[in-house]
Amino acid sequence: MVEVTLWGSLGAAAGGQSKLDIEAKDIRELFRKLAEQYPALEPLIDRGIAVAIDGTIYRDTWSKELPEGAEIFLLPRLAGG
Amino acid sequence: MAGVAVSTTINGDHVEYLCQPDETLLEVLRDRLGLTGAKEGCGTGDCGACSVIVDNRLVCSCLVLGAEAEGRQIETIEGMAHGDQLHPLQQKFLEHAALQCGICTPGFLIAAKDLLAKNPSPTEEEIRFGLAGNLCRCTGYDKIVRAVQDAANVMKGA
Amino acid sequence: MNFDPRYSNRSFSSVGTRPIRPDGVDKVTGRARYGADFNMAGQLVGRILRSPHAHAVIKKIDTSKAEKLAGVKAVITAKDLPDLTDGDAAMYDILDNCMARKKALYDGHAVAAVAAIDARTARQALKLIEVDYEVLPHVTDVDEAMKHHAPLINDAIFTEGLEEKPVKPSNVTKRTQYGHGDVHQGFAQADFVVERSFKTEQTHQGYIEPHACVASVNPDGTAELWVCTQGHFVYRQHCAQLLGMEASKLRVTSSEIGGGFGGKTHVWAEPVALALSRKAGRPVKLVMTREEVFRASGPTSATSIDVKIGAKKDGTITAAEATLRYSCGPYAGMWAEIGAMTAFACYKLENVKTVGYEVLVNRPKTAAYRAPSAPMAAFAVESAVDELAKEIGMDPVDFRIKNAAQEGTRASYGPVYGPIGIGPTLEAVKNHPHMKAPLGLNQGRGMACGFWFNFGGQTCTDLNIGMDGSVSLAVGTVDVGGSRASLSLVAAEELGIDYSHVKAIVADTSSLGYNDMTDGSRGTFSSSMATISAARNAIKVLRERAAQMWDIGVDDVAWEKGHAVAKGEKHGNLGKLSLKEIAAASGKTGGPIAGHSELVADGAGVSFATHICDIEVDPETGSTRVLRYTVVQDAGKAVHPTYVEGQYQGGAAQGIGWALNEEYIYGKDGRLQNPGFLDYRIPVCSDLPMIDTQILEIPNPNHPYGVRGVGETSIVPPLAAIANAVSNAVGVRMSHIPMSPPRILAALEAEREG
Numbered sequence: 001m002v003e004v005t006l007w008g009s010l011g012a013a014a015g016g017q018s019k020l021d022i023e024a025k026d027i028r029e030l031f032r033k034l035a036e037q038y039p040a041l042e043p044l045i046d047r048g049i050a051v052a053i054d055g056t057i058y059r060d061t062w063s064k065e066l067p068e069g070a071e072i073f074l075l076p077r078l079a080g081g
Numbered sequence: 082m083a084g085v086a087v088s089t090t091i092n093g094d095h096v097e098y099l100c101q102p103d104e105t106l107l108e109v110l111r112d113r114l115g116l117t118g119a120k121e122g123c124g125t126g127d128c129g130a131c132s133v134i135v136d137n138r139l140v141c142s143c144l145v146l147g148a149e150a151e152g153r154q155i156e157t158i159e160g161m162a163h164g165d166q167l168h169p170l171q172q173k174f175l176e177h178a179a180l181q182c183g184i185c186t187p188g189f190l191i192a193a194k195d196l197l198a199k200n201p202s203p204t205e206e207e208i209r210f211g212l213a214g215n216l217c218r219c220t221g222y223d224k225i226v227r228a229v230q231d232a233a234n235v236m237k238g239a
Numbered sequence: 240m241n242f243d244p245r246y247s248n249r250s251f252s253s254v255g256t257r258p259i260r261p262d263g264v265d266k267v268t269g270r271a272r273y274g275a276d277f278n279m280a281g282q283l284v285g286r287i288l289r290s291p292h293a294h295a296v297i298k299k300i301d302t303s304k305a306e307k308l309a310g311v312k313a314v315i316t317a318k319d320l321p322d323l324t325d326g327d328a329a330m331y332d333i334l335d336n337c338m339a340r341k342k343a344l345y346d347g348h349a350v351a352a353v354a355a356i357d358a359r360t361a362r363q364a365l366k367l368i369e370v371d372y373e374v375l376p377h378v379t380d381v382d383e384a385m386k387h388h389a390p391l392i393n394d395a396i397f398t399e400g401l402e403e404k405p406v407k408p409s410n411v412t413k414r415t416q417y418g419h420g421d422v423h424q425g426f427a428q429a430d431f432v433v434e435r436s437f438k439t440e441q442t443h444q445g446y447i448e449p450h451a452c453v454a455s456v457n458p459d460g461t462a463e464l465w466v467c468t469q470g471h472f473v474y475r476q477h478c479a480q481l482l483g484m485e486a487s488k489l490r491v492t493s494s495e496i497g498g499g500f501g502g503k504t505h506v507w508a509e510p511v512a513l514a515l516s517r518k519a520g521r522p523v524k525l526v527m528t529r530e531e532v533f534r535a536s537g538p539t540s541a542t543s544i545d546v547k548i549g550a551k552k553d554g555t556i557t558a559a560e561a562t563l564r565y566s567c568g569p570y571a572g573m574w575a576e577i578g579a580m581t582a583f584a585c586y587k588l589e590n591v592k593t594v595g596y597e598v599l600v601n602r603p604k605t606a607a608y609r610a611p612s613a614p615m616a617a618f619a620v621e622s623a624v625d626e627l628a629k630e631i632g633m634d635p636v637d638f639r640i641k642n643a644a645q646e647g648t649r650a651s652y653g654p655v656y657g658p659i660g661i662g663p664t665l666e667a668v669k670n671h672p673h674m675k676a677p678l679g680l681n682q683g684r685g686m687a688c689g690f691w692f693n694f695g696g697q698t699c700t701d702l703n704i705g706m707d708g709s710v711s712l713a714v715g716t717v718d719v720g721g722s723r724a725s726l727s728l729v730a731a732e733e734l735g736i737d738y739s740h741v742k743a744i745v746a747d748t749s750s751l752g753y754n755d756m757t758d759g760s761r762g763t764f765s766s767s768m769a770t771i772s773a774a775r776n777a778i779k780v781l782r783e784r785a786a787q788m789w790d791i792g793v794d795d796v797a798w799e800k801g802h803a804v805a806k807g808e809k810h811g812n813l814g815k816l817s818l819k820e821i822a823a824a825s826g827k828t829g830g831p832i833a834g835h836s837e838l839v840a841d842g843a844g845v846s847f848a849t850h851i852c853d854i855e856v857d858p859e860t861g862s863t864r865v866l867r868y869t870v871v872q873d874a875g876k877a878v879h880p881t882y883v884e885g886q887y888q889g890g891a892a893q894g895i896g897w898a899l900n901e902e903y904i905y906g907k908d909g910r911l912q913n914p915g916f917l918d919y920r921i922p923v924c925s926d927l928p929m930i931d932t933q934i935l936e937i938p939n940p941n942h943p944y945g946v947r948g949v950g951e952t953s954i955v956p957p958l959a960a961i962a963n964a965v966s967n968a969v970g971v972r973m974s975h976i977p978m979s980p981p982r983i984l985a986a987l988e989a990e991r992e993g
Contacts, residue, residue, distance in 0.1 A: 118269020
């Protein structure tokens with residue numbers, strides 16, 4: 001089980017919730033379950049988001065494992081210079 | 082428009098070309114003669130990326146007409162090294178990493194060569210004001226100034 | 240595969256040294272080829288016609304006269320770039336920015352283009368194109384654009400992110416919010432509160448090389464594009480999509496790049512050049528003038544920011560709040576959002592809230608500029624932090640140390656930090672001799688902190704070992720400031736050979752797999768990871784080949800210092816095989832030896848910097864002089880320290896220009912009044928002192944060598960550091976960037992008049 005925090009506009013697509021507990025072992029499973037529970041999230045996930053796992057920001061590589069009890073933070077994907 | 086026939090000397094070589102009366106020396110060098118070392122950063126004489134030396138005078142080649150080169154001695158970046166022997170300024174720019182993207186580098190080297198020809202022992206302030214006509218957006222100038230100082234020392238010793 | 244990116248402590252023999260870069264000689268001899276230095280047989284000259292109006296409906300474009308001019312080979316308008324974006328709003332914006340479709344949205348917006356046999360003919364042709372405009376009211380100021388009566392730039396935009404769905408369109412495309420805790424409660428606990436509003440003006444990346452490309456579309460539908468870009472794979476994708484091509488049929492070669500700083504992460508004229516070439520049936524060279532660069536490419540956001548910070552007497556910050564409004568140009572962006580995320584990222588805060596508003600204005604499309612959006616937010620926050628320290632009576636460095644984020648702190652943008660470098664940069668600044676140096680009359684010292692995320696991303700590298708044992712390294716991240724040297728060092732380190740035997744190049748899009756752009760300080764971080772992975776794959780092959788040569792099992796072969804070594808007593812008499820010897824035999828042991836890597840580099844690791852600067856202000860004229868400047872920044876591990884220093888110095892210099900001089904100035908007519916280096920003045924050599932640097936190395940746990948990105952963070956602190964220095968020099972708090980002499984004089988006069 002991991003605790004997932006959603007940033008503002010993702011939270012709105014998840015019915016106003018900002019924190020969710022999800023049983024997921026990797027990013028792919030996390031995305032799949034999020035999209036199942038909250039279909040409005042799917043287009044946002046497809047557009048590309050960043051996943052912070054215990055503070056380190058990762059892209060959306062499906063196979064990235066989520067350690068048990070990890071703090072997961074979903075963030076927008078950013079632009080850089 | 083009829084072309085102007087120009088006979089000039091570039092990096093010691095006799096060169097002849099036809100150019101339009103309103104064509105700049107920079108356009109002639111780059112587009113007619115294939116000497117693309119001088120860069121166009123602004124076209125208004127503000128950035129110095131197109132610096133060349135005409136009769137021992139540092140100029141922005143974007144502000145000189147191609148026709149004005151008649152009978153002159155022109156030095157460009159392509160003539161700075163002697164064969165495979167880099168000029169001390171070129172060598173010191175490499176050693177000090179005085180370039181990042183490198184687009185301003187030919188202009189800086191030409192301007193620095195002109196500066197050291199006129200003032201072989203410049204102070205830091207003299208270098209900074211001597212090179213104030215050349216813009217660099219990458220380095221913050223620190224390593225450029227140090228490279229010129231180092232090259233000046235080497236050239237004095239030579 | 241199975242590449243382990245985790246950091247392990249080790250000693251280095253190549254990494255950390257300072258050799259000459261592989262592309263250096265070409266760059267000091269004028270041989271390096273940039274965007275405009277390439278030509279093709281039969282090439283035409285392309286030029287773009289741009290709107291003189293800030294906001295206008297394009298009623299009709301008549302190109303017939305231009306088409307009849309002798310020497311004109313193609314004239315195009317938006318009709319020649321049909322909309323193939325298939326509902327992708329972001330791509331549609333890119334298309335509309337490349338060539339205006341229904342409305343011109345800013346002074347300089349492209350409306351038509353020509354290809355002709357020479358520049359003179361092309362310029363004449365532009366004059367013969369007749370555009371019938373219906374001029375509309377415009378708005379260029381970020382605060383004005385938010386007002387209810389402001390001219391609407393796009394009536395299909397309804398603000399996203401509001402609690403109630405808006406019924407009227409707006410220039411505000413989006414509201415975003417970050418933070419945690421309860422700021423009202425936090426402010427209630429504060430003994431001191433500072434609240435202030437700030438503005439920053441729009442600046443340009445100011446790369447010395449204007450955008451330039453040569454496009455050649457063949458009758459069979461294949462095409463080539465030579466272009467100065469930070470990301471040739473991304474340019475290929477965007478151009479192919481906009482022109483309806485298969486990506487593999489468009490080969491994009493990145494030229495040497497004469498500066499980018501984020502401005503060359505977006506396509507501007509490249510799709511236009513391809514469309515011209517397609518129509519004319521000949522190669523087209525398209526080079527922007529400096530005026531076009533300013534009017535139609537790149538600038539950063541202008542901003543308006545309110546900050547409120549409260550603290551207890553002991554210096555503990557109890558609450559921090561900011562509202563950030565960022566201009567996006569005429570298309571939706573996420574610039575304020577990034578500002579909202581980064582604003583308070585340096586601090587450990589119980590209660591923090593930031594709100595961002597993305598605002599459309601009739602200015603060029605905002606592009607990324609080195610740590611985009613962070614410098615303006617840092618200016619506002621770090622100014623207020625300094626002011627608060629002063630009110631409490633604490634030293635500004637101690638105040639920041641007391642409140643600095645650390646491992647385990649919840650970042651203001653959400654996640655909890657791992658090991659980070661803000662504390663160490665502050666400690667280094669506290670102990671730096673610069674902080675103790677004496678100051679004279681009208682001189683002041685300021686310091687400030689800065690944060691940037693740093694990116695990783697998709698990366699691909701090929702490492703080929705020649706028959707003579709020398710190594711060719713092909714990378715896909717554009718080298719913007721010396722990364723070929725750094726990546727050669729990494730390859731040499733991993734293989735155990737000398738740097739001089741490695742030659743790195745940037746491969747074109749047909750020679751290597753996809754790579755994300757060089758942005759987000761990711762070039763050396765990501766490509767070094769891919770290079771290490773590729774080298775390790777090559778070593779695996781080298782060990783196999785050595786095993787074959789010795790006729791022993793591969794498990795008995797280790798790789799040490801550039802040699803295959805047979806392990807175990809039974810092989811004690813085999814000695815060593817050098818990389819060179821193994822390479823020489825490769826034709827007989829299975830063919831060419833190579834290592835490849837395709838990966839998503841992740842875990843770039845956030846970056847922090849603290850800057851110190853001394854400023855002298857002339858109270859009579861308001862002019863300023865930077866006397867001394869010091870940058871302290873965490874690099875994780877500096878692969879080539881000289882180029883790391885270069886990034887620190889360059890970012891600081893750009894920040895100094897932004898703080899003191901640079902700004903886009905618009906007239907009442909909505910036209911840009913200073914589109915040239917004479918009136919948009921970037922720092923020159925005589926404006927600056929030496930810029931001292933101190934590299935801290937707090938290893939990034941997610942990179943084998945501990946590397947962090949270093950390119951961007953250095954532009955974040957300067958605006959605030961200089962504003963704090965000016966404030967300390969003459970006792971006025973500057974709230975509007977740039978602090979040009981008239982603004983400083985006005986502030987001094989306002990202070991005198993009380």
